[in-house]
Amino acid sequence: MPFAHLAWRRILAPRAQAPVVSFRTAPRCRHACDIAAATSGGALRGERKAAAMSISAIIGMQWGDEGKAKVVDFFASEADIVVRFQGGANAGHTVKVGEREFIFHLVPSGMIYEDTLCAIGNGCVIDPGQLFEELDSLNAQGIDWQGRLLISERAHVVFPYHKALDELREAAAGASGIGTTKRGIGPAYADKVSRVGLRMADLLSDELGPLLQRSLDEKNAVIENVYGGKPIRFKEVYETYRAYGERLKPMLCDVGLELQRADAQGKHILFEGAQGTMLDIDHGTYPFVTSSNTLGPNMFAGAGFCRPGFVGDQLSIVGIVKAYTTRVGAGPLPTELHDEVGEAIRDKGREFGATTGRSRRCGWLDAAQVRYAARLSAATEVFLTKIDVLTGLEEIRVGVGYRGVAAGSFPSCLRELDDLDVQYESFPGWSDEITECRRFEELPVNARRFIEALDELLGLPVRNISVGPKRSQTIVR
Ligand code: GDP
Ligand code: IMO
Ligand code: MG
Helix, strand or coil: CCCCCCCHHHHHCCCCCCCCCCCCCCCCCHHHHHHHHHHCCCCCCHHHHHHCCCEEEEEECCCCCCCHHHHHHHHHCCCCEEEECCECCCCCEEEEECCEEEEECCCCHHHHCCCCEEEECCCEEECHHHHHHHHHHHHHCCCCCCCCEEEECCCEECCHHHHHHHHHHHHHHHHHCCCCCCCCHHHHHHHHHCCCCCEHHHHHCCCHHHHHHHHHHHHHHHHHHCCCCCCCCHHHHHHHHHHHHHHHHHHEECHHHHHHHHHHCCCCEEEECCCCHHHCCCCCCCCCCCCCCCCCCHHHHHHCCCCCCCCHHHEEEEEEEECEEEECCCCCCCCECCCHHHHHHHHHCCCECCCCCCECEEEEEEHHHHHHHHHHHCCCEEEEECHHHHCCCCEEEEEEEECCCCCCCCCCCHHHHHCCCEEEEEEECCCCCCCCCCCHHHCCHHHHHHHHHHHHHHCCCEEEEECCCECCCEEEC
């Protein structure tokens, strides 16, 4: 279905009323800027110039919560369209604008820029109730999202039985549970790969009733007979989701096709990763992972779009690396701190989940792990976040390798991870607050040395440094 009623010109034209938040204040994004500079000499015009526009992705290099949304917000000032391509409402993406805080779960963080279009790709699983709750809350905060959200007809739907199963399985597993967000993510993706899931387009189909009935019968049998839970009633779910379908109808489209058209027009597309590379279903710390592929290259499959014949500098995959490591939920965390340093980092970094409110486990930055993630996600540069949280520590440690494990590799078995012998390098800390620093040279010498060492240890240039949650608290190096 062509998305004719959402013509780019109209969407991207500035609106008459003043913006709700201060838009377009972030410095021009480095990669977009580089491409623009490369094409501004007059040699490339029209379609050729358009074809050289960069595509960027923001990908977490750890176990999630690296500060991806702050970075999306930083770069989104130069993006025409921001796309989520995997995950669901398990994500908790926080953007701080002035004193206001926005938490996104399913909606791309670019939504707070009033002339930016947002898309949720086929690789996502969508809980429509959660989505509308989020959209209503954005409305209440003065963000007009109408006409700016595209949703893939192929994205799978999260139903109440997915959430019920997620909760029941976790409860039954007790202490050996994964510690999921209980947003129904695993069961929804399981239905997708089992080829029994319902997709957004099904909400509008005459077949919705029979499809839902079939799925519900099967799920209720498990809910009742395996877990002793309460069955879910068809009528209520059917009516609610039929109504969601009607509400969603104007947003449903072939997202991949829209992205391809946008790309042909020279629009800048920004992909917003959710979770982190170490939570990837294939390459993360299985089974303590989420149920989607969180890796950078999955953006193309999860959005249904890829430009043929990419050349290197047209694609930037920005690896978001927190200056320490956190993890929420169960599973291996090789550099975890179980002492007062870990607690101090948690308190200062306000390391409490944006989706579930759970406290995050904290540890030292693990360069060996980040190198593994950067390789898998094809990261081209690092955006270092939350380095301000380390201020005041006398000594800062970084995991630099695992005894007996090849560089660039990460153990695949939980047993091996249990016995992992992490080798550390130690750096002297700094005591002056750095949240007001805006240039690399303004940072204390030990902070600069730490970052310079990371260029080497992570194997990628640290191009940007975040020294606080706000857009302005960013150093371009
Ligand atoms: P995401 O899931 O990767 O988008 O990250 P979250 O939003 O879950 O968690 C990151 C938290 O750190 C949020 O509360 C951000 O506002 C905050 N944050 C982001 N960057 C910085 C930073 O450089 N310094 C500090 N102190 N906080 C930051
Ligand atoms: P953002 O996008 C941190 C974790 C859960 C759990 C595991 C599986 O904010 O970085 P799930 O509900 O996905 O089946 O849970 O994955 N998890 C996250 N941890 N940040 C996230 O998202 C996460 N999304 C899921 O805590 O350990
Ligand atoms: Mg988060």
